Amino acid sequence: MPRKSSRGKGGPRPGPKPASQNPNPVSEIPHDGGGGEAVDAAAEAVGRLDVSACPTAEDAPVELPPSSQPPLEASSSGRDELGGSLEEEAVRKLQELVGFGGEEVELTEEEAAANDQRQEDEIFALEAIFGDNVVIFNKKGGQRSFQVHVYIEIPDGIDVSARLGYGSGSLKYGAGHDTDASDDLVYKFRVEHLPPILLTCLLPSPYPSHQPPLFTISAEWMNKMMVSSLCQMLDTVWEEQKGVEVTYQWAQWLQSSSLSHLGFASEIVLSSDSAYDHECGDKRALSHNAAPDVIIPRMMRWNDDKCHEAFLRAIHDCMICFSEFPGTDFVKLPCHHFFCLKCMQTYCKMHVKEGTVVKLLCPDTKCGVVVPPNILKRLLGEEEFERWEGLLLRRTLDSMSDVVYCPRCETACLEDGDNEAVCSSCLFSFCTLCRDRRHVGDKCMSPEEKLLILEKRQEAGKLQGDQHKFLEELRSIKAIMKDSKMCPRCKMAIHKIEGCNKMSCSNCGQYFCYQCNSAIEGYEHFRGSCKLFPQEELDRWNMQMNPRVQRQNVAQVQAEMFRQFAHPCPTCRQPCPKMGNNNHVFCWACQKHFCALCRKTVHKTSQHFGPKGCKQHTADP
Template sequence: MEVIYQWVQRLQSSSLSYLGFDDEIILRKADQTYAQDGGDKRALTYNAPPDVTIPRIIRYNDDKRHEAFLYAIHYCTICFSEFPGVDFIKLPCHHFFCQKCMQTYCKMHVKEGTVVKLLCPDTKCGAVVPPNILKRLLGEDEFERWETLLLQRTLDAMVDVVYCPRCQTACLEDAGDEAVCPSCLFSFCALCRERRHVGVECLSAEEKIQILEERQKSARTKGDIQKLMDEVCTIKEILKDAKQCPHCKMAISKIEGCNKMTCWNCGRFFCYQCSAAISGYDHFNGDCVIFDEAEIDRWQMPMNRRLHRMVVGQAQVALLARGHAYPYPTCGQAIRKIGNNNHLYCWSCNQHCCALCRTSVQKMSQHFGPTGCKQHTENP
C-alpha cells in the first residue's frame, strides 16, 4: 500500500503518546554491533543517515503506487473507454492513455513526418514522448524512420548546418559562409550552394537564369541546363510568396489566417509580415498587424451575405400573410415560401427544409420526386 503520507501523519499526531512520552524524546546512538534475532529484515541495526533512508522510502512508495495503478481501472481521455492499468501507457509527465490510442497517435505522427509534434496528447502538457516508450509502440521500421526524421529535423533546425549540393551530406558552415563536404570534399558557398567564390557576391536568381540561358544556347546537353533553370525558377517563385523562418531558414508560405506563423520544421514562431522571431502576440502591438486587410475582408464577405439574407427574410415574412410563413423544424425561425416552390432555405441556421412535410432536406433529388414530396405546389 501507499505508505509515505499515512506514516507521516501518524508520526506527527500519535507517535509520542503511543511510545509513552509526554513532550520530548532523547535519542542515543545505537550499538552498531547489535543484531536482532528474527523480526523484520528491513529494519536497520544502526542509525542510517536521511540521504539513505528517505530515497528508500520514496522508492518503496513509488513501487506500491505503480502496483496499485496496474490493477486499477482507469479512463482513457482519448477514446473515452475504461481499461485496467496494464493496458495503459504512463508517460513521465504522469499522464496516461490506453496503449491502442497511444500506438495510433505515435504511428500517425511518424507516418506524416511530424516527429517534432510527438508530445503528450494532453492539451495542457508539452512533454516529449521518450524513446523507450516509442520503441514499445512502434515497429522496427517505424522506429528507424522516427530516428531518421528526428535527426533530419535536428540538423535542419541548426543554423550552422548546410547540405552539400552534390551528395546532400550534412556539412558545418564556417564563419565565412562557406563549407567543405566531408564526403566528396566539395568546397561551396553556404548561401547560394555554388562553388566557393571568395570576395565575390552571390548571384541572384535572375542572374542565374540569365547565365543558364546563355549556356543553353551554346551547350550540347541542353537537358541538364534546362533542369537547373527549372529548379532556379521554382525557388524564385517559392521565395516570392514565402518567408524564411529566422531560426532554420525554412521557406514557409501563408495560405490564410493571422500573421503569427509556426515553422513546421523547428516549431518556432515568427511574424509573417517582418520575419522577426516572436513568442506571443505582444509583437503585433507595434507596426505589424495580426490580420491583413485582405484577410479581414475575406472573412467579412460571407458574414455580410448572411446578414443580407437575414434582413430580406425577415422583411418577406413581415409583409406576407400568416399562412405563408413556415416555422423551420430545427430553429423555429419563420421563413417564407416563394411562389409555388416548396424547397425552403432558413437564413438563421443555413439549412434546407420542405414546406409540405416540415422536415429537413438533406438531398433535394431524393426528397422531391415521384415517391416523395412535390417540389412545386400552389399556396394553400
C-alpha cells in the first residue's frame, strides 16, 4: 500500500493571489451528457489528488525563451478503457516497464550498499522538500518506488484556450491551425493553478551509479506527444548527469520549465491526439483523451479551489474597518469583493432592522451586486433572516399592481377587474378602492366623506367597535397626506424635511419629483418646469452659509417687534432699534452706522462719541 510522507515540509510558503473571475463553462460549452465510466474515473482521480501542500517561492514557474520548434498543442485528460485513477494507472504502467529497463548490471556488495544508501537519502530529501506531494510506495523486490505530484502555479495567471467543434452530436476539439477551422469556436479562460503532473519513479538497484530510474509521466491536460516530449527531456537530464541523483532535478524541471519547453510561456492550447500520435508516442507517456466539456470545467474548478485555499491562508485588509484578518474571517461575495465577518454582520443586520432590504448590496460603492441569500443566512440570526424574507416578499408584492392587502388581516389578495378582492385567509370580500365591504352598484365614499361621517357619529356618541380605531387611522392619514407625497410606485407616503426635489423612496428605491410627483431617473426632469431646489430652500441655505444675512433678518424682526423704540436711519429711513442704552445703532437695511441722538452717520466711534461729542449710552425718554 502507498504511504504519504509524514515528514515536515520546507519553510513557510506564501499564498497566491485570490481567485480570478472565470467564465462559466456550463453556459458557454455544449454538453453531450456522456462520458460514462471515463468521466466518473477522471472525477475520482481528481478527488484523490492531495491539495494540502504548495510549492515554495523558489519553485515558482520560470518562463524560458521558447524553443525554435513550433509550439505543441496540449490536450485534455480523462480515462482509458483500463479504468482506475491516474496514480494507479501510472504504477501499473511502471510495473510493465520493469522488464524493459535495459541490460542487467552486476554490482559488488559495496556498490549495491552505496546505491541503497543514496536512494534512501534522496527519498528523504524529496519528502523534506515536497512534503505531502510525495507518495512513497512499499518496497518490493528490493526496489523503491514513489510518486511526485508536481504542481505548477502561475501567480500572474496564464490563458488556456481550446478550438472546439460540435459534430456527431458531441463536443470535440476542432481542427488544427493548418486546416480549415472556420466553423470552430475558440474558447478561452484564465487560470493561476494547473492540475498536477504525476511523476512516478521506480529506483532499480544499479541507480544512480549505472542506470537511470524507471519513470512514467501523466497530466490531465496534456496529449501523448506533449508528455512524450517531457519524457525525452528527462532522459536528456540523466544523460548530462550520469551517476548523480536526478529525481529532484526532474521534479524541479517539470515544475519550473515544462511550460516554456512546450511553447506555453504565454498561452496553453488544449487539443486531442491523432491516432498516429497516440500509437507512436513514448511508452512512458500516459495520455487519456477526454471530451473538452469534461476537462475544461475540471481545470476551472481545480483553479477556483486552489485559489480559494490560498485566499483562506493569506492575510487580507477589510475595506470597511481597515483591519487585518486571515481569509477564514472574511465573507467573499459573488462579485469577488470581500469584507470581514464582523463588518458584514453589522451591515446586514442594520439594513434588516431598518427595513431597507433593497439596499443590501455589496458595500463597495462602485458595485451593485446583491448579497445572496446563502450568505445572508450565515450572517443573520434565524429571526432576522425570517424578517428579511418577509420584507423581501412584501416589497415584491408591493411592486405588483394587482396585489392589495386585506383591511382586516393584512393578507395579500389579488384584485379583479371590478376593483374587488376576496381575502383567502379570513374570506372578507372588500372594495379595493375604499377598503370597505363590497358595495355592488353603490359609489365609493372618499376618505374625506368617511371621516366627516365618523366625526359626526363620534359627536353623537354612536361610534361602535373598531370605528374608533378606524377614525384615528383616517385622521392620521389626513395629517400625513397634508404635507406628504405618495411614491408613484409603491404608494408610500413620503414627507420632505429639506433638500432638493429629487426624492428617493426608502421602501422601493424609486426616484420621483417632489413637485409634480412623477417617477424620474436622473436630473434631466428638472430642465423643464419643475425646479430642483425650491426658493425657500435656497433662502434657507443662503442664511446658513451667510451669517451677515442672518444678522440682517434678526435685526429686521427686532425692528418690527419694537417699532415704538426704533430710530429711523438717516440714509434709508428704515426703523432700527437700539441695543439697550447704546446710541450707536447699526442699520439692518443699508448696513450703515448712525447715532440715535443726532441722527448723523457715524464713521468712527471714538471721534463721534466722547466728552466733545454725543453721549454713547443714554436712556430713551
